[in-house]
Amino acid sequence: MGTMITLNIRGENAMVKAQMKHQGHRLFHSVEASMNGSLAVGNNEMVRQQFWKFKEEIPDADIFVFDFKKAIAFATDLDVGEKGVDTLIKDKAAIKAIARMLENGEEPAEPFEEWINGIPYLTIFYPILNEAQCFHCHGSSRKVLGGAMIRVSAQKAFATIRAARNRNIVIGAVGLGIIIMLIYASFQRLVNRQIQVLLGATRRIGEGDLTCRCEVKGRNEMSHICQQINDMSDNLRNMFKDILSGSETMASSSAELSAISQKMSLGAEQTSEKSSAVATAAEEMSANMTSVASAMEQTSTNVGMMATAAEQMTATIHEIAQNSETARSITDEAVSQAQRASAKIEELGKAANEIGMVTETITEISEQTNLLALNANIEAARAEVNQNVAQSSAVSAEIAKDISDVNQAAAEMSNSSSQINLSAQKLSKLADQLKEMVKRFSV
CATH class of the missing domain: 1.10.287 (Helix Hairpins)
Incomplete structure (x- = not known):
């Protein structure tokens, strides 16, 4: 909507500038036609009077005619005198456009917008070419004799544009408000209601009611969300069922563990008693080990004796081997x-x-x-x-x-x-x- 208003305002500005340029072009041609008759007989005073009369009839417009040196020859403003046209222009682009026009004789494509004492003006430049009827005074050596500057007040036109702009803004704002209201109503009807349903379902699920269901209508995104919430509710319900079953199993297991712990306690007592018996047996074993050590010493002595006997047996076996060969x-x-x-x-x-x-x-x-x-x-x-x-x-x-x-x-x-x-x-x-x-x- 803002883009449309902006484009509309720019279009209106461009249309006003085009109309004022066209009116300035017609005004210049009418002034030029009235000037040619007086200038042909050399009556410059008649031309000045025509300019003053033009100012009286059209006070919102000023016309300045200047030569190829940019010196003003005729003007509707009596205070200008013989000043240069550059002194009346503040826009540097407009000054450059005058120089190009005096050189090539081509009219600038667009008018220039100026603000003088807070009032907007449109300035239009037209070249004055050296024609055959001017050769008797200016000769034929120059292509461009000078130019004309028409400055027209655009205050009324811009006021009309501002009024139209404000009207368009108001209309656009009203239309935008209506569109916003329609969008809000549609959003309230199509989205907010379903969001309220979703919020109610999620609140019930949060309170522990896993049997709630969302009604799925259509195939839009809200319908997909409702279906996902239903699936989540089903999954949570199944999960809690599994947890309940697991808790029951855990309860039975805990009872079995309690019985096992009692048995282990009893076994620990028995183990303690057996440990005492083992300690007593260990003491007896220590005494037996002492006896075994003594027996081992005796055995070591016997082993030495057996080694001696083994040496003797080795000699005997050697003799038997010799007898066996025989x-x-x-x-x-x-x-x-x-x-x-x-x-x-x-x-x-x-x-x-x-x-x-x-x-x-x-x-x-x-x-x-x-x-x-x-x-x-x-x-x-x-x-x-x-x-x-x-x-x-x-x-x-x-x-x-x-x-x-x-x-x-x-x-x-x-x-x-x-x-x-x-x-x-x-x-x-x-x-x-x-x-x-x-x-x-x-x-």
Whole structure:
């Protein structure tokens, strides 16, 4: 709003300056037209009277005409005389603008604002160019003959601008107040009410009421804050539930700790009693340690005796080692003899096996002889039929006797062979055991 008022004031100032410049331009052209007729005939007095008449009709404006040397030739102010135009101007920028205008003949772009005796004035400069109608007096060598300065009072215009500015300020202030009231009402309706709700909810939470809830409406920032407060209330409620459960657990634990402390107190008393017993036992142990020390001294003496005996045993072991070497050579010879005996016993076993085979053969022969005896008996029976009974009976009796002798001899031989074979096997086992014992002894 302030920016709009400032821009409006600047726009009005610029518009007033443009209008006054335009009016000054028209005024200059009308004055210039009236001057040209009088100056063409050389009547400067007529020009002065026109300027005085102009001052009477327009008292708020002054016109100054000066030559290229800045000397004033005609003016509406009678007190000026023939002063230089520089003496009437306090603005250095305006003085520089006059010098540029007299040099290049171009009109300054903007009017200059001055304050004289507390009254604002707008000063406008116009160049007076050397035209063909002026050549008869001034010649044609110069481009610019001089210039004109029109100073117009801007007091009324600025008063009008100030009135308009004040009016705009009042209107802007009223509008700004209305806008502020509308913003306040909107803020009160959209923000303050929800803030009051939030404050009530936080106050209830602070008092311990964790069941309160904020109503969430819309998706603005206040709604997000309400949702966050609801979440905080839920989290606090859950946390206090956990704390309550933990306090109950702590209460039960404290009861258990109390019971444990009582047990520990009782155990401490028992420990104290046992410590006394341990102290008594320690005293007895000290006495025993003294006895043990005496026994250790006796043991040290015995160890010395054992060391002496060990030295003697070392010498004895050395002699045994020498005798063992001699026994080793004898044992090797015994092993050799045992191996030869074992070989002979194996040969004996083989011979016994062969005798057994011969015995089996004899047994088979005796069985066959028994068959022959049977056949002879059969033949004897037939001989009885054929009346040769006597011969056949005698022959049959001899054959039966011979067969009985053979069978008996075979049985005795078989028994002897079995005993020889059994004895050979026993000798073989004894020889193997002797060989093993000799090997162990030799190792």
